[in-house]
Amino acid sequence: MTRTGKTRIEDLRRKELIEAAHRVFMAHGLQGMTTARICEEAGMSPGILSYYFKGKDEVLFAMVRWNNRALSEDVVARLRLAHSRWDRLLAIVEGNFPESYFHQNVANAWLSICAASSVQPRYARLQRLFYRRLASNLQSALAGALDPGATRALILSIGVQIDGLWLRKSADPSLRRQDAVDLIVRSINAQLPESAKNSLIAAN
Numbered sequence: 001m002t003r004t005g006k007t008r009i010e011d012l013r014r015k016e017l018i019e020a021a022h023r024v025f026m027a028h029g030l031q032g033m034t035t036a037r038i039c040e041e042a043g044m045s046p047g048i049l050s051y052y053f054k055g056k057d058e059v060l061f062a063m064v065r066w067n068n069r070a071l072s073e074d075v076v077a078r079l080r081l082a083h084s085r086w087d088r089l090l091a092i093v094e095g096n097f098p099e100s101y102f103h104q105n106v107a108n109a110w111l112s113i114c115a116a117s118s119v120q121p122r123y124a125r126l127q128r129l130f131y132r133r134l135a136s137n138l139q140s141a142l143a144g145a146l147d148p149g150a151t152r153a154l155i156l157s158i159g160v161q162i163d164g165l166w167l168r169k170s171a172d173p174s175l176r177r178q179d180a181v182d183l184i185v186r187s188i189n190a191q192l193p194e195s196a197k198n199s200l201i202a203a204n
Contacts, residue, residue, distance in 0.1 A: 014052050014062070016042050021063045029105040030112055033060070061122060064113055067101070068130060074098045075137065086200040088141040092134070093184050096162050102177040107170035134159055145196040154191055161187060 020042035025033050035056055039046050053059050075095030082088040117123040138155045146154065165180040189197070 010052065013044075013048075017044070017049060017052055017059065018062045018066050021059050022066065025063065025109060026103065026105055030060075030109045064109075064123075064126060067106075068126060071096065071098065071101070072133065079137070084201055085141045085143075085145070086197070089138070089188065089200065090185065092137045092141060093158065093162075093188075094181055096134070097165075097177045097180050099177055102169065102180070104170060104173040107166050110166055111170050131159065134162070141200070145192070145199050150191075154188070157187065157191065158184060 017038060021033060021038045024037045024041050028037065033056070035049050036046055038056075038059065039049055049056075049059065053062070075092055078091035078095045079088055082091050113123055114127065117127045135155050138158060139151065142151050142154065145151075161184050165175070165183065169175050169180070192200075
């Protein structure tokens, strides 16, 4: 087998293990994400995980990156369907609460990643990347509707509310995804002058 062929198989196995880790995580939470369960879910022999990853922490980090990418792709897909900047704003908010991810286990894992980012640089980089992407998307939707100071304040407000609602989900599994989205949309409406709202609603 050529080196390229071997590399492709290794990449495929790593992807299968990451996806298996995500399924285990969704079913059993962070504490139940054992090496044995991940291998069993992937249909691979016990111990093979150590061949492709240095340990469970590396699998967790890879899974977080995979989740962030899935979240980003969901937002991008929604943005493509937007007909106005208001639609873009809604797409960004809704895309940060995908129905298939808004579960208590995911919220708990997100909290653990936030905590880890204070001591682990690679998690901190992921958090910074997420916040930069969110701010960039919101800036694009809001451009010209508000003065720069008000735009920064609204972007911060939306970001803090997204964080806070995921935090609440970790403590309150009954919190519905639509209620979280509606709360942020009402907050945006309350902070936008009527003229700014009209400019965002106008098709672009």
